Amino acid sequence: MKILFINNDGGGFADHIDVDPQTTVAKLFEQRIDGGKAQDYLIRVNRQPAAADCVLHEGDRISFTPVKIEGAGDR
Numbered sequence: 001m002k003i004l005f006i007n008n009d010g011g012g013f014a015d016h017i018d019v020d021p022q023t024t025v026a027k028l029f030e031q032r033i034d035g036g037k038a039q040d041y042l043i044r045v046n047r048q049p050a051a052a053d054c055v056l057h058e059g060d061r062i063s064f065t066p067v068k069i070e071g072a073g074d075r
Helices: 025-032
Strands: 002-007 013-018 041-045 061-066
Touching (some): 002 025, 025 041
Parallel strands (some): 002 061
Antiparallel strands (some): 002 013, 041 061
8 A cells, every 4th residue: 555654854755655554653663764763753644643553544644753853962
């Protein structure tokens, strides 16, 4: 099935990708964000916060946005 994947990490990009039916948010995160930790990202499906066990459906829009940008100092 086809979904819109938006990766806001680094330069960011959006692309329609094919995923297996019954793919969860956690599974897609593991496949697409190499070595990343889910707690370091704002993860949304169809512009709403999503749980790790949320199953994706045809036409969903999923985005991974880092909460903290690398190299930024704490204030």
